[in-house]
Amino acid sequence: MNAPVKPDAFRVGTGPVPDPNPPIIRFEQVGKTYAGRGAQGPVAALSGIDLDVPQGAIVGVIGRSGAGKSTLIRLVNGLERATSGRLLIDGEDVTGLTEAGWRARRRATGMIFQHFNLLSSRTVFDNVALPLEIAGTPKPQIEQRIARLLDLVGLADKRERYPAELSGGQKQRVGIARALASEPKVLLCDEATSALDPETTKSILALLKQVNRDLGITILLITHEIPVIKEICDRVAVIEGGRIVEEGETFSVLTDPQHPTTARFVEAVTGVEVPAYLAGQIHTQAREGDQAVLRITFTGENSTAPVISRLSSTIGIDVNILAGRIDAIAGRPFGSLLVSVPSQQPKLAAVLGALNSLELKAEVIGHVS
Ligand SMILES: Nc1ncnc2c1ncn2[C@@H]1O[C@H](COP(=O)(O)OP(=O)(O)OP(=O)(O)O)[C@@H](O)[C@H]1O
Numbered sequence: 536m537n538a539p540v541k542p543d544a545f546r547v548g549t550g551p552v553p554d555p556n557p558p559i560i561r562f563e564q565v566g567k568t569y570a571g572r573g574a575q576g577p578v579a580a581l582s583g584i585d586l587d588v589p590q591g592a593i594v595g596v597i598g599r600s601g602a603g604k605s606t607l608i609r610l611v612n613g614l615e616r617a618t619s620g621r622l623l624i625d626g627e628d629v630t631g632l633t634e635a636g637w638r639a640r641r642r643a644t645g646m647i648f649q650h651f652n653l654l655s656s657r658t659v660f661d662n663v664a665l666p667l668e669i670a671g672t673p674k675p676q677i678e679q680r681i682a683r684l685l686d687l688v689g690l691a692d693k694r695e696r697y698p699a700e701l702s703g704g705q706k707q708r709v710g711i712a713r714a715l716a717s718e719p720k721v722l723l724c725d726e727a728t729s730a731l732d733p734e735t736t737k738s739i740l741a742l743l744k745q746v747n748r749d750l751g752i753t754i755l756l757i758t759h760e761i762p763v764i765k766e767i768c769d770r771v772a773v774i775e776g777g778r779i780v781e782e783g784e785t786f787s788v789l790t791d792p793q794h795p796t797t798a799r800f801v802e803a804v805t806g807v808e809v810p811a812y813l814a815g816q817i818h819t820q821a822r823e824g825d826q827a828v829l830r831i832t833f834t835g836e837n838s839t840a841p842v843i844s845r846l847s848s849t850i851g852i853d854v855n856i857l858a859g860r861i862d863a864i865a866g867r868p869f870g871s872l873l874v875s876v877p878s879q880q881p882k883l884a885a886v887l888g889a890l891n892s893l894e895l896k897a898e899v900i901g902h903v904s
Protein backbone atom coordinates (compact mmCIF):
# COMPACT_ATOMS: atom_id res chain seq x y z
CA MET A 536 0.00 0.00 0.00
CA ASN A 537 1.19 3.47 -0.79
CA ALA A 538 1.92 5.85 2.03
CA PRO A 539 -0.31 8.96 1.91
CA VAL A 540 1.30 11.80 0.01
CA LYS A 541 2.06 14.71 2.30
CA PRO A 542 1.46 18.19 0.89
CA ASP A 543 5.19 18.82 1.30
CA ALA A 544 6.27 15.70 -0.57
CA PHE A 545 7.29 17.62 -3.69
CA ARG A 546 9.03 20.48 -1.98
CA VAL A 547 12.70 20.90 -2.70
CA GLY A 548 15.08 22.48 -0.20
CA THR A 549 14.77 23.11 3.51
CA GLY A 550 13.43 26.69 3.70
CA PRO A 551 10.41 27.58 5.80
CA VAL A 552 7.07 26.20 4.53
CA PRO A 553 5.01 29.06 3.06
CA ASP A 554 1.85 29.87 5.02
CA PRO A 555 -1.09 28.75 2.79
CA ASN A 556 -3.32 31.49 4.25
CA PRO A 557 -1.04 34.36 5.30
CA PRO A 558 -2.49 37.19 7.39
CA ILE A 559 -3.27 40.33 5.42
CA ILE A 560 -1.57 42.45 8.07
CA ARG A 561 1.29 41.21 10.24
CA PHE A 562 3.11 43.16 12.93
CA GLU A 563 6.43 41.59 13.91
CA GLN A 564 7.98 43.05 17.05
CA VAL A 565 6.91 46.52 15.93
CA GLY A 566 7.97 49.49 18.01
CA LYS A 567 7.25 53.19 17.58
CA THR A 568 9.05 55.90 19.51
CA TYR A 569 8.08 59.54 18.90
CA ALA A 570 10.97 61.98 19.05
CA GLY A 571 9.02 64.22 21.43
CA ARG A 572 9.58 67.92 21.91
CA GLY A 573 11.89 69.84 24.29
CA ALA A 574 12.14 68.57 27.84
CA GLN A 575 9.58 65.85 27.20
CA GLY A 576 12.10 63.60 25.41
CA PRO A 577 11.26 60.53 23.32
CA VAL A 578 7.90 58.80 23.87
CA ALA A 579 7.75 55.03 23.41
CA ALA A 580 4.18 54.71 22.07
CA LEU A 581 4.44 51.05 20.98
CA SER A 582 6.87 48.26 21.91
CA GLY A 583 7.23 44.69 20.70
CA ILE A 584 3.85 44.52 18.94
CA ASP A 585 3.16 41.07 17.45
CA LEU A 586 -0.23 40.92 15.79
CA ASP A 587 -1.76 39.05 12.85
CA VAL A 588 -4.91 40.24 11.11
CA PRO A 589 -6.31 37.25 9.19
CA GLN A 590 -7.68 37.84 5.69
CA GLY A 591 -11.43 38.53 5.82
CA ALA A 592 -11.60 38.94 9.60
CA ILE A 593 -12.79 41.80 11.78
CA VAL A 594 -10.07 42.43 14.35
CA GLY A 595 -10.47 44.91 17.19
CA VAL A 596 -7.78 46.57 19.27
CA ILE A 597 -9.04 47.92 22.57
CA GLY A 598 -7.22 50.10 25.07
CA ARG A 599 -7.51 53.16 27.24
CA SER A 600 -6.58 56.67 26.21
CA GLY A 601 -2.87 56.95 25.43
CA ALA A 602 -2.41 53.16 25.13
CA GLY A 603 -1.11 53.50 21.57
CA LYS A 604 -4.20 52.56 19.53
CA SER A 605 -4.10 55.41 17.01
CA THR A 606 -0.37 54.99 16.58
CA LEU A 607 -0.87 51.30 15.81
CA ILE A 608 -3.58 51.83 13.20
CA ARG A 609 -1.76 54.80 11.60
CA LEU A 610 1.23 52.52 10.95
CA VAL A 611 -0.95 50.42 8.65
CA ASN A 612 -1.52 53.23 6.16
CA GLY A 613 1.85 54.89 6.56
CA LEU A 614 0.63 57.96 8.47
CA GLU A 615 3.28 56.92 11.02
CA ARG A 616 6.42 54.85 10.52
CA ALA A 617 7.63 52.06 12.79
CA THR A 618 10.96 52.70 14.50
CA SER A 619 11.66 49.00 15.01
CA GLY A 620 10.38 45.61 13.88
CA ARG A 621 8.62 44.71 10.62
CA LEU A 622 5.19 45.39 9.22
CA LEU A 623 3.85 43.20 6.39
CA ILE A 624 0.73 44.03 4.42
CA ASP A 625 -0.63 41.51 1.96
CA GLY A 626 2.72 39.73 2.05
CA GLU A 627 4.74 42.87 1.28
CA ASP A 628 7.24 44.27 3.78
CA VAL A 629 6.19 47.93 4.03
CA THR A 630 8.52 48.88 6.88
CA GLY A 631 10.96 50.79 4.72
CA LEU A 632 8.50 52.09 2.11
CA THR A 633 9.10 55.62 0.80
CA GLU A 634 6.32 58.24 0.73
CA ALA A 635 5.81 57.55 -2.99
CA GLY A 636 5.52 53.84 -2.24
CA TRP A 637 2.91 54.58 0.42
CA ARG A 638 0.85 56.74 -1.92
CA ALA A 639 0.35 53.75 -4.20
CA ARG A 640 -0.28 51.40 -1.26
CA ARG A 641 -2.86 53.58 0.46
CA ARG A 642 -5.40 52.82 -2.26
CA ALA A 643 -5.56 49.28 -0.90
CA THR A 644 -6.48 50.60 2.55
CA GLY A 645 -9.53 52.71 3.36
CA MET A 646 -9.85 54.55 6.65
CA ILE A 647 -12.70 56.06 8.67
CA PHE A 648 -12.36 58.44 11.59
CA GLN A 649 -14.10 59.41 14.82
CA HIS A 650 -14.94 62.89 13.54
CA PHE A 651 -15.68 61.72 9.97
CA ASN A 652 -13.21 64.20 8.34
CA LEU A 653 -15.60 65.22 5.55
CA LEU A 654 -15.10 68.35 3.45
CA SER A 655 -17.90 70.75 4.41
CA SER A 656 -17.85 72.54 1.05
CA ARG A 657 -18.49 69.32 -0.91
CA THR A 658 -21.71 67.40 -1.31
CA VAL A 659 -22.07 63.78 -0.22
CA PHE A 660 -21.40 62.67 -3.80
CA ASP A 661 -18.32 64.89 -4.14
CA ASN A 662 -16.91 63.77 -0.78
CA VAL A 663 -17.13 60.13 -1.82
CA ALA A 664 -15.76 60.97 -5.29
CA LEU A 665 -12.66 62.72 -3.94
CA PRO A 666 -10.30 59.71 -3.76
CA LEU A 667 -11.38 58.67 -7.27
CA GLU A 668 -10.85 62.17 -8.69
CA ILE A 669 -7.37 62.20 -7.15
CA ALA A 670 -6.64 58.80 -8.71
CA GLY A 671 -7.78 60.14 -12.12
CA THR A 672 -10.69 57.71 -12.49
CA PRO A 673 -12.83 58.53 -15.57
CA LYS A 674 -16.08 60.41 -14.80
CA PRO A 675 -18.59 57.74 -15.95
CA GLN A 676 -16.82 55.15 -13.83
CA ILE A 677 -16.88 57.49 -10.79
CA GLU A 678 -20.60 58.10 -11.31
CA GLN A 679 -21.34 54.37 -11.50
CA ARG A 680 -19.24 53.34 -8.53
CA ILE A 681 -20.57 56.08 -6.25
CA ALA A 682 -24.18 55.33 -7.08
CA ARG A 683 -23.47 51.77 -5.96
CA LEU A 684 -21.68 52.88 -2.79
CA LEU A 685 -24.41 55.33 -1.78
CA ASP A 686 -26.92 52.51 -2.20
CA LEU A 687 -24.79 50.26 -0.05
CA VAL A 688 -24.57 52.76 2.83
CA GLY A 689 -28.23 53.78 2.48
CA LEU A 690 -27.66 57.38 1.37
CA ALA A 691 -28.84 57.28 -2.26
CA ASP A 692 -31.33 60.08 -1.53
CA LYS A 693 -28.69 62.31 0.10
CA ARG A 694 -26.18 62.58 -2.75
CA GLU A 695 -26.58 66.34 -3.25
CA ARG A 696 -26.65 67.19 0.49
CA TYR A 697 -23.81 68.87 2.39
CA PRO A 698 -22.24 67.38 5.55
CA ALA A 699 -23.86 70.08 7.72
CA GLU A 700 -27.28 68.76 6.68
CA LEU A 701 -26.55 65.21 7.91
CA SER A 702 -26.73 63.44 11.28
CA GLY A 703 -23.60 61.92 12.83
CA GLY A 704 -24.57 58.44 11.67
CA GLN A 705 -25.17 59.67 8.12
CA LYS A 706 -21.81 61.46 8.12
CA GLN A 707 -20.09 58.24 9.12
CA ARG A 708 -21.92 56.44 6.29
CA VAL A 709 -20.42 58.98 3.91
CA GLY A 710 -17.04 58.28 5.53
CA ILE A 711 -17.51 54.55 4.92
CA ALA A 712 -18.56 55.07 1.28
CA ARG A 713 -15.52 57.31 0.70
CA ALA A 714 -13.20 54.75 2.32
CA LEU A 715 -14.60 52.03 0.03
CA ALA A 716 -14.41 54.14 -3.13
CA SER A 717 -10.94 52.96 -4.12
CA GLU A 718 -12.02 49.32 -3.58
CA PRO A 719 -9.63 48.59 -0.72
CA LYS A 720 -8.83 45.16 0.70
CA VAL A 721 -8.63 46.55 4.22
CA LEU A 722 -10.76 49.06 6.10
CA LEU A 723 -9.19 50.81 9.10
CA CYS A 724 -11.52 52.32 11.68
CA ASP A 725 -10.14 54.75 14.27
CA GLU A 726 -12.83 55.10 16.98
CA ALA A 727 -15.41 55.22 14.19
CA THR A 728 -18.41 55.09 16.52
CA SER A 729 -17.09 57.02 19.52
CA ALA A 730 -18.92 60.22 18.56
CA LEU A 731 -22.25 58.41 18.04
CA ASP A 732 -25.11 57.48 20.37
CA PRO A 733 -25.64 53.76 21.16
CA GLU A 734 -28.45 53.25 18.62
CA THR A 735 -26.53 54.89 15.78
CA THR A 736 -23.42 52.97 16.85
CA LYS A 737 -25.37 49.73 16.39
CA SER A 738 -26.45 50.66 12.88
CA ILE A 739 -22.91 51.66 11.85
CA LEU A 740 -21.51 48.41 13.30
CA ALA A 741 -24.14 46.48 11.35
CA LEU A 742 -23.04 48.26 8.18
CA LEU A 743 -19.37 47.44 8.87
CA LYS A 744 -20.31 43.80 9.40
CA GLN A 745 -22.18 43.85 6.07
CA VAL A 746 -19.19 45.41 4.30
CA ASN A 747 -16.98 42.68 5.76
CA ARG A 748 -19.33 39.84 4.87
CA ASP A 749 -20.59 40.94 1.45
CA LEU A 750 -17.47 42.60 0.05
CA GLY A 751 -14.95 40.37 1.86
CA ILE A 752 -13.10 43.40 3.21
CA THR A 753 -10.84 42.82 6.21
CA ILE A 754 -11.48 45.29 9.03
CA LEU A 755 -9.00 46.48 11.66
CA LEU A 756 -10.68 48.73 14.18
CA ILE A 757 -9.55 50.45 17.33
CA THR A 758 -11.84 51.44 20.14
CA HIS A 759 -12.03 52.05 23.87
CA GLU A 760 -15.56 50.60 23.96
CA ILE A 761 -15.98 46.91 24.70
CA PRO A 762 -19.52 46.81 23.22
CA VAL A 763 -17.97 47.49 19.80
CA ILE A 764 -15.65 44.51 20.22
CA LYS A 765 -18.43 42.31 21.56
CA GLU A 766 -20.75 43.19 18.70
CA ILE A 767 -18.65 42.61 15.58
CA CYS A 768 -15.05 41.50 16.19
CA ASP A 769 -13.88 37.97 15.45
CA ARG A 770 -10.64 38.59 17.31
CA VAL A 771 -9.52 41.15 19.85
CA ALA A 772 -6.19 42.48 21.07
CA VAL A 773 -5.97 44.40 24.34
CA ILE A 774 -3.33 47.12 24.37
CA GLU A 775 -1.90 48.81 27.45
CA GLY A 776 1.12 51.09 27.71
CA GLY A 777 2.07 50.39 24.10
CA ARG A 778 2.07 46.60 24.50
CA ILE A 779 -0.46 43.93 23.62
CA VAL A 780 -1.33 42.26 26.91
CA GLU A 781 -3.88 39.76 25.60
CA GLU A 782 -5.06 38.61 22.17
CA GLY A 783 -7.38 35.94 20.85
CA GLU A 784 -10.81 34.96 19.63
CA THR A 785 -13.33 37.49 20.97
CA PHE A 786 -15.59 34.97 22.67
CA SER A 787 -12.81 33.30 24.62
CA VAL A 788 -11.02 36.54 25.55
CA LEU A 789 -14.21 38.20 26.76
CA THR A 790 -15.65 35.23 28.60
CA ASP A 791 -12.36 34.19 30.19
CA PRO A 792 -10.06 37.22 30.38
CA GLN A 793 -6.52 36.47 31.55
CA HIS A 794 -5.17 39.98 32.06
CA PRO A 795 -6.54 42.40 34.71
CA THR A 796 -6.94 45.16 32.08
CA THR A 797 -9.10 42.87 29.96
CA ALA A 798 -11.07 41.83 33.02
CA ARG A 799 -11.82 45.49 33.84
CA PHE A 800 -13.03 46.19 30.28
CA VAL A 801 -15.13 43.05 30.29
CA GLU A 802 -16.83 43.69 33.65
CA ALA A 803 -18.60 46.62 32.08
CA VAL A 804 -20.51 44.43 29.63
CA THR A 805 -20.57 40.84 30.75
CA GLY A 806 -20.14 40.83 34.50
CA VAL A 807 -22.90 41.49 36.92
CA GLU A 808 -21.89 43.69 39.78
CA VAL A 809 -22.52 42.81 43.38
CA PRO A 810 -25.46 45.08 44.31
CA ALA A 811 -24.34 48.09 46.36
CA TYR A 812 -26.45 47.09 49.38
CA LEU A 813 -24.47 43.81 49.61
CA ALA A 814 -21.01 44.90 48.57
CA GLY A 815 -20.12 46.36 51.96
CA GLN A 816 -21.28 43.26 53.86
CA ILE A 817 -19.31 40.60 52.01
CA HIS A 818 -16.61 38.82 54.04
CA THR A 819 -14.24 36.03 53.07
CA GLN A 820 -14.74 33.60 56.00
CA ALA A 821 -18.15 31.96 56.32
CA ARG A 822 -19.84 32.23 59.71
CA GLU A 823 -22.70 30.22 61.17
CA GLY A 824 -25.92 30.80 59.19
CA ASP A 825 -24.22 32.75 56.36
CA GLN A 826 -25.18 32.79 52.70
CA ALA A 827 -22.48 32.32 50.06
CA VAL A 828 -22.59 34.72 47.12
CA LEU A 829 -21.83 32.89 43.85
CA ARG A 830 -21.19 34.20 40.38
CA ILE A 831 -22.34 31.64 37.81
CA THR A 832 -21.13 32.12 34.25
CA PHE A 833 -23.11 30.65 31.36
CA THR A 834 -21.65 30.10 27.94
CA GLY A 835 -23.06 28.62 24.79
CA GLU A 836 -25.62 25.82 25.12
CA ASN A 837 -25.84 25.94 28.89
CA SER A 838 -27.11 29.50 28.88
CA THR A 839 -30.66 28.27 28.54
CA ALA A 840 -30.45 25.43 31.03
CA PRO A 841 -32.97 25.78 33.86
CA VAL A 842 -30.13 25.77 36.35
CA ILE A 843 -31.79 27.35 39.32
CA SER A 844 -34.73 25.03 39.45
CA ARG A 845 -32.47 22.02 39.01
CA LEU A 846 -30.30 23.13 41.93
CA SER A 847 -33.33 23.60 44.15
CA SER A 848 -34.87 20.27 43.27
CA THR A 849 -31.75 18.07 43.26
CA ILE A 850 -30.06 19.46 46.37
CA GLY A 851 -33.12 20.75 48.14
CA ILE A 852 -31.92 24.26 48.90
CA ASP A 853 -33.27 27.73 48.24
CA VAL A 854 -31.38 29.77 45.67
CA ASN A 855 -31.82 33.55 45.79
CA ILE A 856 -31.15 35.44 42.60
CA LEU A 857 -29.36 38.73 43.34
CA ALA A 858 -28.59 40.00 39.82
CA GLY A 859 -28.26 38.65 36.31
CA ARG A 860 -27.52 39.41 32.72
CA ILE A 861 -27.70 37.52 29.45
CA ASP A 862 -25.97 38.83 26.39
CA ALA A 863 -24.33 37.77 23.13
CA ILE A 864 -20.63 37.99 22.39
CA ALA A 865 -19.54 37.61 18.79
CA GLY A 866 -22.98 36.10 18.13
CA ARG A 867 -22.81 33.47 20.88
CA PRO A 868 -24.92 33.60 24.04
CA PHE A 869 -23.19 34.52 27.26
CA GLY A 870 -24.58 35.35 30.64
CA SER A 871 -23.78 35.71 34.26
CA LEU A 872 -25.89 35.36 37.33
CA LEU A 873 -25.26 36.35 40.93
CA VAL A 874 -27.02 34.11 43.46
CA SER A 875 -26.85 33.31 47.14
CA VAL A 876 -27.03 29.82 48.64
CA PRO A 877 -26.30 28.53 52.16
CA SER A 878 -22.58 28.78 53.07
CA GLN A 879 -22.94 25.74 55.30
CA GLN A 880 -21.07 22.57 54.27
CA PRO A 881 -21.70 20.08 52.78
CA LYS A 882 -24.52 22.01 51.05
CA LEU A 883 -22.19 24.56 49.45
CA ALA A 884 -19.90 21.80 48.12
CA ALA A 885 -22.94 20.02 46.69
CA VAL A 886 -24.08 23.20 44.91
CA LEU A 887 -20.63 23.76 43.42
CA GLY A 888 -20.44 20.11 42.40
CA ALA A 889 -23.84 20.29 40.70
CA LEU A 890 -22.91 23.46 38.79
CA ASN A 891 -19.67 21.83 37.78
CA SER A 892 -21.49 18.80 36.43
CA LEU A 893 -23.60 21.17 34.30
CA GLU A 894 -20.28 22.59 33.01
CA LEU A 895 -21.01 26.00 34.42
CA LYS A 896 -18.29 28.16 35.88
CA ALA A 897 -19.10 29.10 39.45
CA GLU A 898 -17.06 31.29 41.73
CA VAL A 899 -17.65 32.06 45.40
CA ILE A 900 -17.31 35.83 45.77
CA GLY A 901 -17.71 35.77 49.55
CA HIS A 902 -20.25 35.33 52.31
CA VAL A 903 -22.93 37.50 53.84
CA SER A 904 -24.63 37.15 57.21
N1 LIG B 1 3.06 62.94 17.41
C1 LIG B 1 3.36 62.57 18.67
N2 LIG B 1 4.46 63.03 19.29
C2 LIG B 1 4.78 62.62 20.55
N3 LIG B 1 4.05 61.75 21.26
C3 LIG B 1 2.94 61.26 20.70
C4 LIG B 1 2.53 61.64 19.37
N4 LIG B 1 1.38 60.98 19.08
C5 LIG B 1 1.08 60.23 20.17
N5 LIG B 1 2.02 60.39 21.14
C6 LIG B 1 2.05 59.70 22.45
O1 LIG B 1 2.05 58.30 22.20
C7 LIG B 1 1.24 57.62 23.14
C8 LIG B 1 0.15 56.84 22.39
O2 LIG B 1 -0.72 57.75 21.71
P1 LIG B 1 -1.95 57.31 20.82
O3 LIG B 1 -2.52 58.52 20.22
O4 LIG B 1 -1.49 56.22 19.92
O5 LIG B 1 -2.92 56.71 21.93
P2 LIG B 1 -4.47 56.27 21.80
O6 LIG B 1 -4.54 54.91 22.41
O7 LIG B 1 -4.93 56.43 20.42
O8 LIG B 1 -5.20 57.32 22.75
P3 LIG B 1 -6.70 57.96 22.62
O9 LIG B 1 -7.65 56.87 23.06
O10 LIG B 1 -6.66 59.08 23.61
O11 LIG B 1 -6.90 58.39 21.20
C9 LIG B 1 0.71 58.69 24.09
O12 LIG B 1 1.53 58.74 25.19
C10 LIG B 1 0.81 59.96 23.27
O13 LIG B 1 0.97 61.07 24.10
Ligand SMILES: [Mg+2]
Pocket residue numbers: 604605606
Ligand atom coordinates in the same frame (compact mmCIF):
# COMPACT_ATOMS: atom_id res chain seq x y z
MG1 LIG C 1 -6.44 57.59 19.49
